[in-house]
Amino acid sequence: MLQYIARRLIQTIPTVLLVTTFVFLIIHLVPGDPVEMILGDYATPDSIVAMRGALGLDRPLGTQYVSFLTGLIHGDLGTSIRTQRPVMAEIRQRFPYSMMLAFGAVAVSTVLGVPVGVLSATRPGSWQDTISMVGALIGVSMPTFWLGLMLLFLFAMKLSWFPVIGAGDIGNIPDTLQHLVLPVLAIGLSGMALTARMTRSTMLEVLGQDYIRTARSKGLAKTIVIYKHALRNAAIPVVTVVGMNIGHLLGGAVLAETVFARPGLGKMVVDAILARDYPMVQGAVFIIAMVFILVNLLVDVTYAALDPRIHYN
Amino acid sequence: MRFLRGRKSRLLTLTIVAIMMVTLVGAGCGKSSKDTGVLKIAQTYDMKGLDPINLPSVTESQIAGNIYDGLLQFEYGGTKLQPALATEWTISPDGKTYTFKLRKGVQFHKDYGEMTSADVKFSLDRVRDKKISQAASNFASIDSIDTPDASTVVLKLNRTDPALLTALAAPTGGIVSKKAVEKLGKDYSINPVGTGPFAFEAWKANTETDLVANKKYWGSAPKIQKLVFVPIPEPTTMYMAFEKGEVDVIQVTDGEHYKKYKGDAKFQVSEIAGLITRMIGFNQQIKPFDNPKVRQAVVMGFNRDKVINEMFGNISTKAKGFLAPSVPGYEPNQEDPPYDPVKAKQLLTEAGFPDGFKTVMEVPNIDRFTVPATVFQEDMRKLGITIEYKPIDTATALANQRKGSVPIWSVSWNQDPVPDRVMMRFHSSQYPGNNGFGYKNPAVDKLIDEALASSDDKVRSADFSKIQQQIAKDYVGIWLDNEKYIFALSKKVKGFPADPRRSLRMFPVSIDPNAK
């Protein structure tokens, strides 16, 4: 297994290289110029030339790409054009918040989505099933942005249960959690809906299997049959969806960070793209790609843990 | 499947209850800035750094204005120049030598020592360095800086520059501690050191920027202990945070909330006409905008009142000319074409386009521009002009406009309290580039050259009047409106006036802890 993980990690190198190259090309090819953005309305031709030179943006694209790669190999993601500070420092400041949001949302989507899916699957056609699945349909189709604002309006404005803005003091756990709830729900609910639907359909399939009848014939308690036998067998598609949710969350995170005025990588990337802050975009995409690849690896490793029939190596 | 249907899933209930418990921990204690000494101010964006050479947007300028002093400053709430770090200054008769006497005993924040002429020279040399400074063009007229003694600074100019004093009063003209910049290097921009009423304390990315009162401030000591600038990108969230008391000061940018807060005794509203003009421009180098009749038709065919009154709810006033009325040199006596679709249609016919034409419009993908643009598109359709309307991101819109590749575009211009830089936008030498109109009028070029080189206020204001009148006659663009800067404040905030530069200088502001 360790060998497999090592091999997979080595295989990520070309993937990351491809992603970063692609992003490098795209961001440099779209119209717009970071220096013009910085200098703003009153940029003069000579001030543009001078600053482009100082930032190294007047070099040929190939040279810039090579120096980006060289930096990457040395663990240096470069300096943000916009803030003039190391990209790594900018990312480090926001990374914990993004992770909190992502893990919170995955946790919510799983912890709520799986039992709802199980409940539905164990009573197909019941009113609970109907409500859950209609709810899941709504959850999947509800725009994060709108949902976020609705949550704010209801739970922060009207009920005053949660604060409107910010991420809280990161050293203060209750405060941090309290700030985390609404954004996590805003992006986690659609993931929860997806998880619930997937859990329901795989559970329905698994519950019809002979080994479930076997488990019941053993005289096991209902919950043991459902959670130990059925859910474990239904887990692989569910884990796949949870893994996919993480990708989905990265998109939702931008919106949650905007609506709830939270720090995070999503908003940072979007701002960097809008400002044509090339090193910042490249650096952040690199980190996000790494996270994504690691999550995928984790999903694959989880498969093997869940199903003895799956072997790597 | 009775076996599975038997009872309600206890596990599910338990899970839900557990989650509710966790989520409700500490609920109901939404923090608000109730403390008497803290003022929380909402901004749209997070600040990107507070080095005067790189203040990318109004966000940074608003914060930096509290940290730094320039040699001069604007009067509080207005645009008149006043002494700041310089107590007095003289300008040589040829207008090319400025001599400043510095205030003595001014201390930098965080024990970085006394401010001297060396710091002033260092600061101004940095900000005029084109390689590192985004504001270099504002100081391009400075040729050299001398410091005959610790409290005297002499600027030698390569040309007369009536706009220089304004530039010295702006946040980009802020005086930094030479020692601090040299010591902190790249970290300086998030550890700025100035002499202003508030000292930088902390920045948490996308969360807040904290400033604390400078006890050793040379002017009257600030009344607030702490300023907290909070970035809130989504306006709806910002309004909720404000109404909940999580922030005390916000800028209102839509008519609905403007009306709401004005009519609600729980809030205060402070507003002023901004130094800003919103416009729709045409590139005359692209047909058929080379034809003045076409331009006149387009200008007269657009119902600006509808945008201002109906779409924006009177958060702006109709513009007459491209300058904001409060800019010195503004010419009120100029042509202001009325909305007249009949005349517009007639002009189009005279211009040889009885059936209209097709063209393209690119605007930044922001409500401020897309809302008027859609009304414009509809009004033009009535004239038979088909507009392919493309809302795109600001960077691309700006780049294309500067390249001269778009027939119709839309921007708003923030303006200095001097008209010089705005005037240059109509100079033929600035196309392509800042002159997005592709406007080339030798007579106007000559007037601009003369006015900008002159230090005689009479000559300047006469030239500026002529330029404005000529541009109005040439139908260079649609001058839509001057946005108001509207701030909503919680009741406890005392002594804050909105100013035309939208600066958020807070030193005379106080908090009334008893106000509800």
Place this chain on the structure above:
Amino acid sequence: MSVVLRQSPVPDPAVPGAGTGPSAAPGRDVLLEAVDIKKYFPIYGGVLSRVVGHVYAVDGVSFSVQRGETFGLVGESGCGKTTLGMTILGLTPATFGKVYFEGRDIFKMPAGEMRRLRGEMQVIFQDPYGSLDPRMTVGEIVGEPLSAHGAASGARRVERVKELLSVVGLQPMHANRYPHEFSGGQRQRIGIARALALNPKLIICDEPVSALDVSIQSQILNLLDELQDQFKLTYVFIAHGLHVIKHVSDRIGVMYLGKLVEVAPSEELFRAPLHPYTEALLSAIPVPDPDAKRQGRVILEGDVPSPAKPPSGCRFHTRCVLATDRCRTEEPVLRQTGAERSVACHLRG
């Protein structure tokens, strides 16, 4: 090719015990008694998913099983024999009827007691591939009932699992493997070990060999036979063909479209079948010598009618060469025709 069946005198419908099933004679040691079991599955249809009909999978079946015997239950696919087995075990809720296990009505038991009872009533499933949880080791599969019923845990459970594996002819070390590592026959042995774990009194063998290679079938049948002797087991043995249960069953019940049509001691049934359907099933038994001339061979013609729309009268009349008008309109009841025999036919008995 069909031969006209021998006519029997019209039986007297007023035979005692008719319609209530073949009650055990007094003094017999009855382990299991099923009374008028019905299992209908609703059919949903239409936009609103309303019940538009039912599949009458089991439609009023009664029989009893004596301690120590093997009761064979035979019928074509879809006759409801597996559903009947699952219903008896309470794995599928019955629509109607009662099941007594050692005199206790199992459908009225509280859930906890029912779960305990599962230790005494076990089942071996048809499909050795699908019936073993693929995520569990053999040890877990076999040992789980032990912990669930508090019979053994820890080292004792490990020991017991090893013992059980040996009993069914597997190696103790197999406990750590997963089902996918075994062949079909081995898997069925795992299923048997699992069924034996709690020392059951009754095992319902639901076509335990039909999914296996013919070469393996007899091994498993022999194993089941040995185990019956060794552990004093009672079997209900479900099969779709008589040939499988000929040698293992003491008594045999023949099912057709959700109903028992004939119950008889094994030998008698083979020697002198009463119901035309039984006769047809007997004819279907493959003979070693294909050239051997077989007397009275009956070929079943036509398809089994849908259990959702069972034929009127005798359910077999659509395929019965003897069918009369009475058969088409009047449903025959299962009548006792001898000490241990009953048949549901207007024409026989």
